[in-house]
Amino acid sequence: TQLLEQSPQFLSxxxxxxxxxxxxxxxVFSSLQWYRQEPGEGPVLLVTxxxxxxxxxxxxxxxxxxxxxxxxSLHITAAQPGDTGLYLCxxxxxxxxxxxxTFGKGTKLSVIP
Amino acid sequence: xxxxxxxxxxxxLKTGQSMTLLCAxxxxxxxxxxxxxxxxxxxxxxxxxxxxxxxxxxxxxxxxNVSRLKKQNFLLGLESAAPSQxxxxxxxxxxxxxxxxxTFGSGTRLTVV
Numbered sequence: 001t002q003l004l005e006q007s008p009q010f011l012s013x014x015x016x017x018x019x020x021x022x023x024x025x026x027x028v029f030s031s032l033q034w035y036r037q038e039p040g041e042g043p044v045l046l047v048t049x050x051x052x053x054x055x056x057x058x059x060x061x062x063x064x065x066x067x068x069x070x071x072x073s074l075h076i077t078a079a080q081p082g083d084t085g086l087y088l089c090x091x092x093x094x095x096x097x098x099x100x101x102t103f104g105k106g107t108k109l110s111v112i113p
Numbered sequence: 114x115x116x117x118x119x120x121x122x123x124x125x126l127k128t129g130q131s132m133t134l135l136c137a138x139x140x141x142x143x144x145x146x147x148x149x150x151x152x153x154x155x156x157x158x159x160x161x162x163x164x165x166x167x168x169x170x171x172x173x174x175x176x177x178n179v180s181r182l183k184k185q186n187f188l189l190g191l192e193s194a195a196p197s198q199x200x201x202x203x204x205x206x207x208x209x210x211x212x213x214x215x216t217f218g219s220g221t222r223l224t225v226v
Contacts, residue, residue, distance in 0.1 A: 033214050042117075042203050042217030043156075050212050088156070090215075099144060099207065100171070101215065105155035 003027070004091055006104035014112050016078050021107045023089035024071045030092050032065055032072045033101065037086040079111045115139050119204050119218035126194045126225045134189040134221050136204030144207045145187040146171075146215070147179060149200040156203070162187055194225045 005024045013019055023032070031050040035043035047056050049065035049072065056063045060083075062075040072089055086108050090101040117138045126132055136145065147159040158171030160179040168179045176198060178190045187206075191198060201222050205215040 031212060035214075040219070042205070042219050043215070044217070045214035048212050048214055099209070099213075100146075100158060100161065103156040105153070 004089055004102055004104035006087075006089060006107050008107060009105070010108050010110075012110040012112065013079055015080060019076050019079060019109070021074045021076075021087055021109075022071070023073070023104055025091060026070065027091070027093075028069050029102075030069070032069070032092070033090045034063055034072070034074055035088040035090065037088060037106070038084075043086075043088055076109075079109075081111045081113050084109055084111050117204055117206055117216050117218035119202075119221050121221060122219070123222050124224070126191075126223065128194060128196060128225060130194050131190065131192050132194065132223075133191075134202055134204075134223075136187045136189070136206075136218060138185055138187075138204075138206040138216070140206065140208070140216065141184070142206035142208050142216070143184075144209070145181065146205045146207075147177070147187065147189045148203045148205065149173065150203060150220075151200050159189065159202075191223075194223075196225045199223060199225045 007022050033048045034046045037043040047063045052067045052069045054065045060077045064073050086106045088106045089104045120135045146161040148156045150156050157173050162168045162181040165184040180188045201220050203220050204218045207213050207215045
């Protein structure tokens with residue numbers, strides 16, 4: 001069973017601060033995705049990274065896939081209250097054939113105005 | 114709007130009762146999934162389907178059954194509800210291809226008393 005460890009589990013910061021969330025595994029993934037979930041809603045896909053070392057930017061969010069495709073990070077610059085939510089990373093094991101995703105337990109981010 | 118629709122949104126069951134959760138998607142996705150989300154446990158896969166007429170067990174299948182008679186629908190059944198099945202249930206779908214992410218429904222909050 002592949003496991004994804006996310007850290008930190010909880011993060012509370014002031015508006016305008018920068019932060020980084022980490023997603024680590026001992027397993028290699030064919031791709032990795034990041035989702036954001038708001039209370040009472042389902043997770044919403046933010047980005048998919050598929051190549052080792054890949055960096056993608058989405059406005060103030062920067063996503064990086066590790067060279068060995070075992071880890072990933074999400075960096076938020078100048079956090080805003082609208083960034084508040086649960087951030088989930090999920091890795092895809094293409095070898096399973098069904099494109100199941102293994103989810104981390106998430107990082108709960110609170111951005112205080 | 115295109116997407117994944119789950120019904121009902123809320124339900125309270127008595128121990129031993131049965132019910133069916135419905136998931137419908139209008140994006141012509143091949144793959145569909147049922148997850149449960151519990152505090153501290155993250156998203157755990159219950160059952161999934163890689164196409165019409167096919168189903169397979171996920172990480173926590175006991176006490177649940179599924180059916181996918183039509184490509185757009187994926188039903189999750191609880192035959193005899195137990196308090197341990199109190200959870201938030203999410204359905205998701207995705208097209209084939211490793212770079213595609215999941216589209217999630219907004220969830221069903223189930224309480225078994």
